[in-house]
Every structure is written in C-alpha cells, then in structure tokens.
Amino acid sequence: MMKIVAAIDSFKGSATSAELNQAVLSGFSDQWEKCSIPIADGGEGSMAAVFAAFGGNYETVPVTDPLGGKLQARMLVTKIKEEKIALIESAEVIGLQLVEPSDETSRNSSSFGLGQMVLAACRQGVKKIYLTLGGSGTSDGGVGFLLALGATIQRNERMENNPLLQAESLELSQLNPLLAQIDLFALADVTNPYSGEQGFASVFGSQKGATKETIQQLDQQAKRLAEHIKRTTGIDLEVPGSGAAGGLGGGVYLAGGQLVPGFSTIASLIGFEEKIKGADLLITGEGRIDGQTARGKVPYGVALLAQKRQLPIVAICGSRTERLGELSQLLPTVFSIQQGPVSLAEAMEKKRTLINAQQTAQAIAGLVEQWQKKTGSVPSEGTDFPTK
C-alpha cells in the first residue's frame, strides 16, 4: 500500500492546516495509507499543530490588550515526553487583528500583555515556553513585555503609551525570578535586526499604520536603547530575529530567551521527521507560495526534509508567484488549487477552498496511479517523481 502524507500550512484567512490535510487526503483513494500532520512555521496554527500531536489544555489568561484594555487570551499547556511546556502565539495577545492599524495605535500600543502571559505560563509550572513571534500590532521593541516581567524604565515627558517612545533607559536587574526556572524560546518569523534600515520600525512600521515620522522616532529610540543595553550589560541586541514582532525578538533575548527558527522548532517538537518516514508522497503547501516561502515557511521546511529523505513532494497553494526562483530547485511541483477565475474573496471561502484542494489532490493521485500502472511500481524513497 502506498503512503500519502499531507502537511499543509493553514491558508491564512481561509482554512486550517488540519482541514486542508483532510481535504487533500479525501482526494486519494483507499488504495493509499493516509497520514495528516497539522503543521505550522511559528505563524498562525502553531498551537493547533502541537495540540494535534500531544493534546493538552488551552488555558485562558486575562491579560492587557495592546492598547491597555482587557483581553482573554489563550495559550496551550501540554506535556511532551513527560515535560510540561507552554506554547503561546503572540498574535493572540498583541496581533495586528486586535488593533486598528494607525499612527495613533503605533504610538500607543504595548506588548505588556505578552509578558503577563509568559508569567502565567511560569506559574503553571512549565519547564519550557515557546513563544511564536509575528503578525504583531505593536512596535515597542519588546519594552512593554519586559516591563511586565519586572524590568523598569526611566520615563521621559512623552504622553504616548508606547513604552519604547517613553524609555530613556532600561533596567533589567529586577526581572521576575520565575524566569530563571524556565527555558524561553522565541520562534521568530523574520531575521531582521532590532534597528536601522532593516530594523523592526523601518521594515514593519508602516504595516502597523505608523507614519514616516513615527517610524523614524521609533527607530531612533530602538537604536538608543540598543546602545544603552550594550553599554550597561554588554548584550548586543542587533542579532537576527530581534526585529521580529515589533522588536519583541529583542525583548525575549533580553529576558534570557533564545531566538530559534519557527518551522524546524515545531517540526522537531512534534516529531515530524519520524512521521514522514516510509511516505511515498508528501503534499505540503500554504496560502500563497512566493518569494517569502523560501524564508523558512512550511513548504520550504517540508521540502528540505523531503530532499534529505529523497521523498517525492508536491505543493498546493491558493495562489503562487509565476517565478519561484531558487525554490523551484527544491520544490519543482507547485499547483494553485484554483479551478477558474473568481475574486480573491470568493477564492478564499473555506468551502470552495476545501473542494478545490480535494479536486487538485484527485488530479495528483490520478497521475501517480497512472504512473504506477505503467511502471508496475510506486515512486518511492529515492525515486524521482514525474513532474511532467
């Protein structure tokens, strides 16, 4: 019996990883052994991927939202090999979807609630905390996060609530001792540094509604803070990933956390490589496959593992760029699931997306089964999958 493994990232705003995997697997006949691996790269769906592998409890924690209001946010607490861990998707607490992107928001939002969430996880007695960074609505350099963890700042006269704009200096000696009892890992979605042309304010500030002037001020403050930290603690904040989630990467780093890659961390947590062993075909994908995909997104990570094990791999997506560039070496077979011209909003309807994914899978299965009839063999580990 041939084995098909589906490990497709959620199509953002459209369907979850588990739903897409099921839709694709339903396009294959019962001649196939079918395996669904809900997967994520540190973005949306990371808690769901770990929950699918280990179960656990979604704990609801009362926290402060980015603009100082009240918010009930979820984290996943589970056990992996007898070790209690928590997984927090930062977007649940400080996500862009929680605020109206505007200059005012950029000048007033804070990541304080995420620090509260991390403390709540520490109080649950977990040993490790995995914090996904990305899709944030804050640009506070992680200062709010650090304040919730016990850091202090000397404030200037400014009235805005973004603590990065208010901070004249940052003092870390009073960080909550609970932090010393856990390992903190930040799964960053980008490798940007803290400040400068590639820093969080310059690159992601406008996404959150900041004007040119605000971006400049935020970047200047980030630079000043990084210099101050270097002078007072010797820590260099300008490391890859410190610019993730409005500088939260830097905040996590200063709290003693490590910045780690998203896909490979989730894959290793859920034992992904073990699960794809013996597969005859892998199907991966994401909402849009483009230049960003090779920056550590799910299809790229799955394709690297497929290459390592010489497994045939196909990717599906809601839409794709015409030119895949270097990615086409690693992932030569990429299908858009669209069946005809419709608007993006229509294409993204969940029901339509799942039907389209199933139909695309039926076509892929048909091709493999024809190949099997012709050659009397299945394309298996070490065999090239026909791409034409």
Ligand SMILES: Nc1ncnc2c1ncn2[C@@H]1O[C@H](COP(=O)(O)OP(=O)(O)OP(=O)(O)O)[C@@H](O)[C@H]1O
């Ligand atoms: N069903 C669909 N049909 C057509 N296009 C889709 C569909 N679902 C998603 N998309 C496109 O993909 C985009 C989202 O991309 P994707 O799902 O790859 O997430 P992302 O922005 O890369 O974030 P993340 O890294 O968190 O997954 C949407 O904005 C849309 O353009």
Ligand SMILES: O=C(O)[C@H](O)CO
């Ligand atoms: O949250 C953000 O600022 C972007 O997703 C980059 O991390």
